[in-house]
Amino acid sequence: MNEKKINILKLIAKTIVYAFACFGVLFILMLLGVLSLMSPKSRLADMPASAVLTIDFNQNYGELRQDDFLAEFTSSSVYSVFDLVRAVNVAATDEKVKAISANVNTTNLSLAQIEDISEALKYFQSTGKKIYLFSNTIGSFGGGTKEYYLASLFDEIWMQPNADIGITGINIEVPFFKNILSKIGVEPEFYTRYEYKTAVESLLSAGFSKNYKQELEKLASGLFDELSKGIALNRKKDINDIKKAIDSAPIFSQDALQEGLIDKLAYRHAFEKFLKQTYNAELFDITDYMGHIDTAQGKNLKKIAFLVLDGVIESGESSNNPLNDTVIGSQTVLSQLKELSLDKNLKALVLRINSPGGSYTASDEIRAALINLKQEKNIPIVVSMSTYAASGGYFVSLAGDYIFAEPSSITGSIGVLGGKMVFKNLFDKLLINWGDIKYGKNAGILSFNQKFTPSERDVFNRSLDLVYEDFTSKVSSSRNIAFKDMDHVARGRVWLGIEAQKLHLVDELGGIQSALLKAKELANITSDDKFTIEYYPRRETFQERLTKFIETGGNLPMMKVFQGFDDIKVLRRLKYDAALPPFVIKM
Numbered sequence: 001m002n003e004k005k006i007n008i009l010k011l012i013a014k015t016i017v018y019a020f021a022c023f024g025v026l027f028i029l030m031l032l033g034v035l036s037l038m039s040p041k042s043r044l045a046d047m048p049a050s051a052v053l054t055i056d057f058n059q060n061y062g063e064l065r066q067d068d069f070l071a072e073f074t075s076s077s078v079y080s081v082f083d084l085v086r087a088v089n090v091a092a093t094d095e096k097v098k099a100i101s102a103n104v105n106t107t108n109l110s111l112a113q114i115e116d117i118s119e120a121l122k123y124f125q126s127t128g129k130k131i132y133l134f135s136n137t138i139g140s141f142g143g144g145t146k147e148y149y150l151a152s153l154f155d156e157i158w159m160q161p162n163a164d165i166g167i168t169g170i171n172i173e174v175p176f177f178k179n180i181l182s183k184i185g186v187e188p189e190f191y192t193r194y195e196y197k198t199a200v201e202s203l204l205s206a207g208f209s210k211n212y213k214q215e216l217e218k219l220a221s222g223l224f225d226e227l228s229k230g231i232a233l234n235r236k237k238d239i240n241d242i243k244k245a246i247d248s249a250p251i252f253s254q255d256a257l258q259e260g261l262i263d264k265l266a267y268r269h270a271f272e273k274f275l276k277q278t279y280n281a282e283l284f285d286i287t288d289y290m291g292h293i294d295t296a297q298g299k300n301l302k303k304i305a306f307l308v309l310d311g312v313i314e315s316g317e318s319s320n321n322p323l324n325d326t327v328i329g330s331q332t333v334l335s336q337l338k339e340l341s342l343d344k345n346l347k348a349l350v351l352r353i354n355s356p357g358g359s360y361t362a363s364d365e366i367r368a369a370l371i372n373l374k375q376e377k378n379i380p381i382v383v384s385m386s387t388y389a390a391s392g393g394y395f396v397s398l399a400g401d402y403i404f405a406e407p408s409s410i411t412g413s414i415g416v417l418g419g420k421m422v423f424k425n426l427f428d429k430l431l432i433n434w435g436d437i438k439y440g441k442n443a444g445i446l447s448f449n450q451k452f453t454p455s456e457r458d459v460f461n462r463s464l465d466l467v468y469e470d471f472t473s474k475v476s477s478s479r480n481i482a483f484k485d486m487d488h489v490a491r492g493r494v495w496l497g498i499e500a501q502k503l504h505l506v507d508e509l510g511g512i513q514s515a516l517l518k519a520k521e522l523a524n525i526t527s528d529d530k531f532t533i534e535y536y537p538r539r540e541t542f543q544e545r546l547t548k549f550i551e552t553g554g555n556l557p558m559m560k561v562f563q564g565f566d567d568i569k570v571l572r573r574l575k576y577d578a579a580l581p582p583f584v585i586k587m
Contacts, residue, residue, distance in 0.1 A: 047292055051097055051284035052275050055084070057104040057150060061113075063310040063354045063386055064320055065535070079290050081113050081386070082306060082352065082535060085512045087290045088120035092127045097289075098279040100124060100131040101272075102154065104147050106139060110387035111223060112406040112497070114150045115230075116511030121153050123513065134158045134271045139166025141250045148261075149227050152234035157262040158271045164250045165261065167231075170224045172216050178206045185426030189451050190419030191461055193468035197415035197492025199391075215494055219410070222496040226408050235260065302531040303345040304519050306352060306512075307336065313358030313366070313392045318537075328355060330362040336536055337373050347531070348523035349373070349381045350515045351400060357391030360416055360467055367474075370399035380522035384515035385409040385506065390494060394505070395471060398478040401522060403506040404515045405497030412500060414475055415492030416467045418460065423448050479504055 066078045091097040100121070109117070121131055133154040138144040144166030151157050159165075181188065181203065188203040198212040208216075228246070232239040237260060245251060245259060256262045266274075272283060311318070311326030318332035340346055351370070357363070374381050383389070383400035391413040397403055405411055427434065427449065434449045445456040452460060472490050476483045481504055489495075489503050500506045508514065516533065525531050 045285070045288040047096060047289070048282040048284055049096060050279065050281040051289075052099045052101050052279055052281045053087075053091055053097055053286045053289055054283050055100060055102040055286045057102060057107045057109065057147075060108050062108070063308050063352060064326065064537070066320075079287055080308070080535075081109070081116065082308070082512055083290050084286070085117060085120045086533070087286050087293060088117070088124050089513060090293055091286075091289065092120075092124040092129065097129070098281050099129055099275065101275055101283065102131065102133045104133065104135055104150055105137055106144065107147055107150065109146070109150070111146050111149065111227065111408040112385070112387045112410075114146060114153075115406040115408060116386070116513075117150075118153050119511050119513045125155070130155045132156050132158065132271075132275065134160075134268060135163070136160040136268065137163040137166075139168070139250070140164075142166040142168045144250075145169055145227055145246070149230055149234075151262075152231045156264065158264040158266055159253045159256065159262045160267055161253060161265045163253045165253070165256050167246055167249045167251065167261075169246050169249075170220045170227070172220050174202060174208070174212075174216070176202050176206050178204060185423070185429050187422040187425060187451070188419065189422055190417055191457075191464055192417040192492065193415050193464050194491040196494070197413070197417050200417055200419070203421075219494060219496065222499065223408055226496070226498070301345065302347045302523075302525055302529060303343065304348045304350060304516065304523065304525075304531060304533050305340055305343075305346055305536055306350045306516075306533055307340075307536040308352045308354070309333065309366070309393075309396065310352075310354045310386075313355055313363050313396070315359055315362045315365075328358070328362075328366075330359075330365045333366050334369050337369050340536070341373055341376055346377060346379060347525060348379050348519040350384060350512075350519050351381055351397070352384045352386060352512065352515075353389040353393050353397055354386035355390070355393030355396070356388045356410075357393050357395075357413065360392060360395070360471070363392035363395045364470075367396050367399050370396070374399065374401075380519060382515045382519040382522065384510075384512050385411055385497065391415070395474070398474055402508070402518050404508050404510040404518070405500055405506040406511055407496065407498040407509055409497035409500075410494060411497060412489065412493055412495035412505060414471055414486075414490035416464055416471060418464055420446075420448055420452075422451050424450055475505075481505075 061079065061081050061084055063081055065080045065083070088100070091100070107114075125131060131154045133151050133156070135147075135151065135157070137160070138147045138151060141164055145168060148165055148167040188200065190200040190204060192198075192200065195211050196215055198209070198215065201209060201212050205212075228239050228242050231237075232242045235242075241259075245261065251259070251261065253262065253265060257265055264271075275281070275283065309328045311320075311328045313328045313330070316329045316331055317327075318329035319327045340349065349370075370381060373379075380401045381399055383397045383403040385397065385403070385405040386409065388410045389397050389405065390411050394411050394414065397411075436444070436447075436449070438444055442453075442456050442459055444450060445452065445460065472486045473483065475481065475490070476486050481489065489505060495503065495505065497506060497509060501509055508518075520531070
């Protein structure tokens with residue numbers, strides 16, 4: 001009887017604990033929901049009659065809008081690069097906006113994204129309005145080259161005394177894992193098409209191959225030239241003087257003033273006082289201004305859809321979890337395109353691509369679905385390339401009628417690779433033996449316990465040949481490039497946008513603003529026509545965000561651990577990957 005009573009008491013205790021736990025979870029979810037609705041970011045500040053728009057480039061402006069509960073309470077902007085470009089363009093003709101004031105120390109924006117934003121800033125300046133920038137340090141003693149390029153776009157650069165400009169140039173770093181993999185008994189077995197498709201060289205080699213080093217040197221040299229020329233043009237200085245300044249950087253603010261790299265030395269309070277007195281205006285945050293633009297969108301107007309594809313391309317659902325790589329899921333994209341196909345007001349689609357590639361089959365599926373939408377709706381598709389639109393990302397762009405890239409966009413990488421990781425030696429070290437029973441000559445082709453047999457290797461390499469032939473033939477047909485010339489532009493070679501234009505891989509240099517104007521032109525939307533631009537993925541409703549929050553566990557770190565077990569499945573299947581190699585560009 002005593003044992004029975006003890007068990008009953010244990011059951012009651014567990015029930016109480018579980019009840020409180022469930023109540024706690026529900027309470028937290030309800031609290032997050034209420035706070036989301038009450039968040040300062042959801043309440044628009046009143047627009048003053050005379051304003052200087054302020055932009056903080058230290059905030060995280062990504063390609064995708066941050067549309068979840070947690071984004072409401074972070075210091076990052078919930079808005080995207082598209083929203084920033086659009087707001088600057090609208091402000092150019094807004095009589096209430098007198099000037100723009102910006103702030104930058106370090107920014108997550110890539111050089112291509114900065115080039116995109118520069119189009120909007122130049123348009124703003126073309127209306128006779130000025131733009132100013134303040135920084136208390138650019139790059140924090142190093143790694144501030146792209147930040148200074150951004151600063152050079154402004155009419156006046158103000159800087160805090162005793163600070164520095166870290167305009168130190170370009171540095172590309174690549175990790176190589178062959179030695180450590182060999183030490184633990186893991187053997188990568190991958191094959192590529194062709195010699196410049198180097199995405200797995202970090203696994204296969206202990207250092208640069210001749211072709212890999214050649215490609216990265218070309219990439220770094222091109223980026224360095226774009227930065228140097230841009231800064232020299234913006235600051236009206238000789239390019240050799242800029243390169244000399246880079247070699248002597250970091251440069252202290254007092255020296256930068258003497259060399260004409262900045263215009264004024266002052267503290268922030270003096271800078272803000274100058275703006276308020278000069279323009280008799282209030283400082284107004286551009287994110288609040290973006291909110292006013294959102295509320296002003298019309299209904300039942302001709303529509304240009306702006307669809308963002310940001311991340312690694314895979315089959316299945318898209319994900320934008322900050323703990324994982326951002327994923328472009330083919331099934332999610334197909335659902336979005338289905339939604340667009342039902343829109344009677346849709347007249348054009350601008351496809352914004354920021355992807356280093358990924359699954360070839362998923363990329364092909366998205367490309368085909370875009371072409372189907374274009375034919376079904378009889379609309380033009382204009383592509384705007386961001387930081388990357390390479391390999392599988394470039395493959396998707398072939399659906400476009402017209403392709404824009406920034407000079408420093410990374411594109412091309414027309415090629416394919418595939419293979420598997422072999423753990424046989426590791427299992428031997430761990431004294432793990434695997435039994436093996438097979439019916440079928442190539443039944444073990446997916447096994448990570450053994451290398452490909454000669455028969456399996458032949459089949460696999462034949463499949464890579466077929467995929468590469470399909471990729472190059474579709475590029476040849478879509479871009480009107482003779483197939484005999486594809487050997488020069490393909491084989492995995494990586495190109496900057498400025499090179500890709502000369503090779504006819506893209507049509508024109510430009511960004512979001514140029515792509516929207518081209519879409520308007522191709523859709524025969526005249527200057528007298530009223531139209532609207534709608535961003536996709538669209539904002540989710542409160543119920544949708546709540547459901548996603550519950551399903552993902554609120555993006556909690558523990559979910560990352562569980563998802564890691566699913567990632568092991570990747571090692572068990574062959575994937576034809578069309579992706580860029582892993583490298584880090586520091587500038």
